[in-house]
Amino acid sequence: MDNIAYTLRLLAAERSASQQIRDRIELVWTGPEVTGSQSRDTSVVVRELFSKAKKTVLISSFAIDKGEKAKKLFHVLAERMDANPELYVQMFLNIQRPHHSEVAESVLLREFAHTFRRDIWTGERLPEVFYDSRSLAVDVKQKSSLHAKCIVVDEESVLITSANFTEAAQERNIEAGVLLTDSATAQALRLQFDSLVSHKILRPIPGI
Template identity: 40%
Template sequence: MRLNLDALHALSTANLRALATSFRDGQLAMGLTAASINQLLCGCDVDVLSCLETLVSNGMGAPQCALLLDAITNERERAPDLARLFEPVLSGPDVPGVPTGDTAAAMQMLVQEARKEVLLVGYAVYNGERLFEPLALRMRENPELKVTFCLNIARRFGDTSLDSEVVNRYALDFHQKHWPWPELPELYYDPRALSESSEHRASLHAKCVVVDHRAALITSANFTDAAQYRNIEMGLLVRHSPLAERVADYFEGLRLSGHLLRCPL
């Protein structure tokens, strides 16, 4: 027989502990009654009483019921608080009752937390010096910090230059306008964005920031003033290592497999 424990899962942790204690050493150890449940829960919960009666009728004694309630409580306490693991990052005009902020604040918070590595993935960069300066300072403070950019280097319409020329121009522009500091990151790009054929051209359109394989900001915002400070943008700040690691590993795999190539800076 399959038991439905929803009524027990709906109880507060305090009520679960009270029931377990009573099954172990209190009134419920002497027998299950509506009066006992009423006293423990400050009101008789019919669903809880029915659930417990089903357990007892299927051969579970008071010690076993106590162990089950302890197990539910312990599992609940081990489970992560999802509100702390996943936080929406909403940028744009204020809406009453809905917390918002600029995307740049979330990005800078992650940068300050970084100890080993920062991965930044984006489609467009404009006037990046303002946005990236805290990251450059972090690199200066921590010489061991590895910073990797994966950005879209695209061929402009009508540009018939060699791929290497387009990439070198982008590198010069990146160094002059977006990263004028001596501590240099690594920069990678998708060579398919340079294809002269629209049939084969593809863009690196993802936008995210991953720190130390343990936290990630996945967002609609590009690395531009408008996107980071003014636009209506939506993202999710994830503090869940398995997910952040999966995102970082994907881009590392693209680099190692040659799908992303390194741009010389």
């Protein structure tokens, strides 16, 4: 009987641990929903993450909307920044060189900074925005893209997703991701970006 009781206690502990892990991981989805789906909507999760941010937000995206679509995506975070002077926001964005263009990198960065302030961000306080200088290389053999799509909030919550910061990706496309409540993962992901910044692989965009 003692062995049976011990085994039952082990099984109960294992199930409890498994449930705790499941509780920290949620499926995040954009696209058609089917009966029995247990996923959460991407745009809802993003707004929730922005609205609860207290100290830090890290955003990485390959593509980003402009105009009213962008302002709709970011207005919650922009308002949060203006209301909370302690909130620090970093954005890591891909900047593409136009096809066959050999325009100086400084010109492309100046144009992007102007577009960001005019057509993307609505708040008074601006986030710190970074880019991968390799994405602006003239030589296609050296060119690369900043393709990661993720959000890290307060080094506690992490959204890793296929969805860019575009209306289509967050509301219409078929996109999949996971929301993790795990400080170790959040800190590790932030460290990845911080290390690239410290090694000047990711650089701040002047004028933002």
